[in-house]
Amino acid sequence: MTGPADDSGPARPAAGADPPADAPGPAARAGTSAPPTSTVVEYRSARGRWVLVATVLGSAIAFIDATVVTIALPRIADELDATTADLQWTVNGYALTLAAFLLLGGSLGDRFGRRRVFLVGVVWFAVASLACALAPTVGLLVAARALQGVGGALLTPGSLAIIQSTFAGEDRGRAIGAWSGLGGIAGAIAPFLGGWIVEVTSWRWVFGINLPIAAVVVVVALKAVPETLDPGAVRRLDVAGTALAALGLAALTWAFTAWTEDGALRPTVAAVLAAGVLALVAFVLVESRAAAPLVPPRLFRWRPFAGTNAATLVVYAALSGVFFFLVVTLQVVSGYSPLAAGLAPVPVTLLLLLLSSTSGALGVRLGPRLPMTVGPLVCAGATVLLAGIGPSAPYLTDVLPGVLLFGLGLAAVVAPLTTTALASAPDHLAGVASGVNNAVARVAGLLGIAVLPLVAGVGSAGLTDPGTLADAHRVAMLVCAGLLAVGGAVSWFTVPSSADAVRPPADRHEV
Structure with a gap:
């Protein structure tokens, strides 16, 4: 590829793109299961490849940055005289604002243009990265990290919303699968890249490297990515809904982070956790009465959308737990070096890269219910195998079989789950669905x-005591296996067997 090729000339949003699904009269039934024809890009075209480059690199800088910063923490502590709490908030300040503003980022894209908001997020992220690289004190570093999280919240849902609104049919499934697989490769490369940067240069370049990547994303997106939006969306923002969503998600993020750090639920943490839950309850009530809601409540009345997000909740909770305990247990209990433990799950990433695109296409062709049910169940079986890891566990016999099986199950479920999460909302709400x-x-x-x-x-x-962690690892893996099985069951009972049946009624020409 020599440059962002434009196969079909300048792409413009169609004037008759999808109206809001709850609009009165026949217009409410004017939706379509594909993007407007003037914005459709073929997956195998040169332009399609460049759309993938922009969306994958854009979302990758947000993901990679969250990973490599952890590697740089010791050097940051030495140079900026940072305390343990300072280092924790160097990591968590980013996670807090990212979680708090994800819904806003998706909604802004639908209202003002998905490419536009995506590019604003990329530029915002780059500027905040420069502020991180130049930060003279740890306090300014934490503040810049929080700004990075806002940029990440603008660009992350935008990358998937662009794919949803640019590709159609089986091409869409393939594109989402490729996005998942290539994102996995970025995740695998991140620890090596971060370690090399910190070792040979300075921790500041962990942030500085984002600038040239962001510049490539901006150039490619401007030349190759068509602009799409919801022409029927009200331009004014849902201020109350935005504030409550941000407050609720930020409070939950802070409370769970503090809970993990303390190892106990202190009264302050419990109060913030309760405030977060109450804010999200208030968010639901406000959205049900808002004229232009940040997240239209009607989306959750559609069983495939609600079910897919419920499956996402339990499956991704299990995934985070499996990888966390696997890497820590291999070091503390089995005696692996940090590098060897970090390399142990790499086969999962390789299988995602090799199989996600095919899995996404098969999910469109065969329907999402089967892979979204079988994938988590296969992962559950693999997790039971990984529960047996103990002292001096040989990799080839005690670790690799479970890791390979887990990778196969994950490759089966990730792309169809993501595709269904987006397809179960009207196309004009792709940003909201992604957020x-x-x-x-x-x-x-x-x-x-x-x-x-x-x-x-x-x-x-317990995380540093081999005896305690060995028992806890077994319990944790079995709990994760149970969560994965629940995710498979939720998918079986809520996700249709046909890809066409995933579409909400307005997008299938029904009332």
Whole structure:
């Protein structure tokens, strides 16, 4: 590829694109299961490849940054004289604002243009990265990290919403599968890249490297990505809904983070956790009465949308718990080096890269119910195998079989789940659907890391005590296996067997 090729000339949003699904009269039934023809891009075309480059690199900088920063923490502590709490908030400040504003990012894209908001997020993220790289004190670093999270919240749902509104049919499934697989590769490369940067240069370049990547994304997106939006969306923002969603998600993020750090539910943490739950309850009530809601409540009345996000919650909570305990247990209990433990799950990433695109296409062709049911069940079986890891566990016999089986199950479910989460909302709400699903996955990850160690009986020193962790690992893996099985069952009972039946009624020309 030599440059972002434009196969079909300048693409413009169709004037007759999908109206809001609850609009009165025949217009409410004017939706379509494909994007407007003037914005459709073929997956195998040069332009389709460049759309993938822009969306994958854009979402990757947000994901990679969250990973490589952890590697740089010791150097940051030495240079900026940071305390343990400072380092924790260097990581968590980003997660807090990212989770808090994901819903807003998706909604803004639908209202003002998905490419436009995606590009604003990329530029915002790059500027905040520069502020991180130049930060003279740890306080300014934490503040810049929080700004990075806002940029990540603008670009993350936008990357998937662009794919949803640019590709159609089986091409859409393939594109989402490729996005998942290539994102997995970025996740696998991140620890090596971060370690190399910190080792040979300075921790500041962990943030500085985002600038040239962001520049490539901006150039490619401007030349190759068509602009799409919901022409029927009200331009004014749902201020009350936005504030309540941000407050609720931020409070939950802070409370679960503090709970994990303390190992106990202090009264302050419990109060913030309760405030977060109450804010989200108030958000639901406000949205049900808002004229232009941030998240239209009618989406959750459609069983495939509600069921897919419920499956996302339990499956991603289990995934975060499995990878967390696997890497820690291999080091503390089995005696692996940090590098060897970090490499142990790499086959999962490779299987995602090899199989996700095919899995996404098969999910469209055969229907999402089967892969979304079988995939989590296969992962559950693999997790039971991984529960047997103990002292001096040989990789080839005690670890690799479970990791390979887990990778096969994950490759089966990730792309169809993501495709269904987007397809079960009207196309003009692709940004909202992506924002909801991303927010659910983020909260699920926090739940997995925060609650699972407590349920497994890790205790305050359990993560460094081989005897305690060996027992806790077994319990944690069995709990994760149960969650994965629940995810498969939820998918079986809520997700249609046909890809066409996933579409909400207005997109299938029904009332």
